[in-house]
Amino acid sequence: MHEGDDGPDSVVRRDRFSGGPAREFLSSMDADERIFTADLAVDRAHVAMLAEQDVVADDEAGAIFGALDDVEQAGFEALPEGEDVHEAIETAVIDAVGGVGGKMHTARSRNDEVATCIRYRLRDDLLEAIAVTVGFREQLTEVATAHTDTVMPGYTHLQPAQPTTVAHWLSSYAQAAERDTARLLDAYDRTNQSPLGAAAFAGTPFDVDRERTADLLGFEGLVENSMDAVSARDFLVESVAALAGLSTTLSGLAEDLIVLANKGLVELDDDYASTSSIMPQKKNPDTLELVRSTAGDASAALDGLLTTLKGLPRSYNRDLQNATGYAWNAVDAVTAATEVAGGAVGTATWPEEPLETAAGEGFSTATGVADLLAMGGLPFRTAHEIVAHAAEAGAARDDEPGLADVEAATREVTGSALAEFAAAEAVESALDPTESVSSRDSRGGPAPGAADETLDDLTSAVAAHRDAVQTRQTNLDDAAKRLQEVVASHE
Structure with missing residues (x-):
């Protein structure tokens, strides 16, 4: 997604700089399909606002809306060649309705346009990641509830330490994932702020209504300062950092399960394991190995993002074009890993006798x-x-x-x-390992009574975060309906 300055002579300047060996290097079209739908929504909200502010005529807005509908129906693959999806959509609109299509870009720049598109799409991805994480926690909590009396070995330094229970062990990860969820929700809320209307970076002389476009797009507020609005990518940093934190939680869970499987203390479902191409007796926990490795992908994304952003001057720099991919990679990888980890736990079998025997090894009592x-x-x-x-x-x-x-x-x-x-x-x-566990009934401990209290809290937290996701999704759905109604009123 190209992020470049647009002035009143942008069409002429684009023609002048439309060729040359660097054209392909500058293009972001290969990566832009992800924000195709976002750009159409941003275009519609912006044009609707321009019509309400009498910057463009109602019939002109209607023509642009009709062209955008045709672009959407044809799909991303049908777009004309362009430096980025924003230019390609604008070109398609102009080809369809003539010069009036160029009014779609009045009072904005690709700088605020792309910043808005990134936030618009990323918030959907974050909301999905949060919903999957809540589901993951629910799976952990359900399995834990069924195993408050299932004694297992607890380790420090990978050495037998004290006996605990499957419920206590799983609750430790459910509680960590609860904090990961809270961080993702915070990242979502700061992502869900609108930069639209900031133009290139110094605002616009047109009488725009930034609150109106924010409302039509479902944003909860504005990135007020116009220079900050187009250049800030700290919402990417916060999002990727939260995802990296979640991936670290998942990596620890995966490692524990791999070690326990190696000791015969948990049996993974066949759907979350594989065998060897040459050794048919093997049952390998490779989905969990990939979950474990996702922490490397996420931390690398965070490092790459921070390195790209480090030392960039205000306001716009083309480096930002390469920053967003780190967020897409992280949210895709971590969301998938979270879903797999939850499924692996939810379908695993815990052999009680071997677990209890192992719980007493190494004088763990x-x-x-x-x-x-x-x-x-x-x-x-x-x-x-x-x-x-x-x-x-x-x-x-x-x-x-x-x-x-x-x-x-x-x-x-x-x-x-x-x-x-x-x-x-x-x-x-x-x-005795079982009696040892039962004696440790302090708050947060492994004794069944203490575990039940913890699980009640974890279950309540799951419900609260599920409601938080639903509230945010409803707000987005309501905004989409408002935008659809406004567009329909011009057609």
Whole structure:
């Protein structure tokens, strides 16, 4: 999408600069199909406003609207050659209705036109990404709700750490994705501001109504300063940064699932796996590997975008033509990865017995035993030392520590019997992974009761964000109807 200055002699200057070896290099037509519909909407809203402001006559507006309808029906592929989609559509309109078609470009520049088209299309893409992310969270929450009692190993540094549950693990990602959703909504709201009417960068002498075009296009406000309006691309940065953050959340989830699948602790549905071309026994989690790699695509897009924008002077520079593609690439890749990740979680099978067995490996209940001793009056560091001695005893015989090891370690460290600090039955319970999980019922913890409270909050947040998406979509739909009615009144 070409972004270049247009003055009153733009047609002459375009003829003068219409050839030469750089023509193809300057063209953005190959990438512009994405904003074809957006440009038609922007054209219609602008012409409708010009007619209402008596800048163009009603019959002239009607002729332009008719030509735009024909352009839309013919489709992007039928456009004449042009440096960009904006020029091509204008040429098609002029070819259809004559010189009056050139009035469509009155009181605007391709600079504010393309900035508006980018925002118009990107907000739709962001809204889809947000809706998919909300659906992803809903899938995680539904699976978590079914597995509040399913014990699984928890890791730090990829080493057995403490037993937890499938619900607790999934909720951690659902909560992170909730914050990702909020950032995407913020990015949407700042994207949904209209730069139209700023012209090249210094405004226009025509009596334009910027609020009217914003309303007809469904924008919630204006990018007020005309220079900022045409040159600002921070909405791209914010959008891509939010997408990169979401992709990082997805990448962590994918990595966890890949590791768990490797250990036989989750079974992915065949639709989210493949086999080897030479080793038929293999079941590879390759969709998740691609989800994991999407974080690289998104972070590269953010880096490329920031590098393109870094140091650009006000107001317009042709570098901006290359900036937008980073946003398209990021939103497409991350939206697709989010959908796949949700499907992989939603269709996976969690084998309860292997999970529970693995949950107790590596003396993962050690912290729970230390906590129990500390509750009995020992300083936690002393309790920590006792459990460390018990761990060494178990390791020496290549076995998990038991009650006898804790009893011996307690006497060794304190000179007192274990019974002074904790009952043997309580220690046995603390050594059991399931009981260890049940004991950790602090807010946000893995115990079933605490998990239920977390899931209630996550479910409410899903509903709130789904409503937020619907509200924004309804606003866009209502604006599209208003624009359609205005156009129809001139036909």
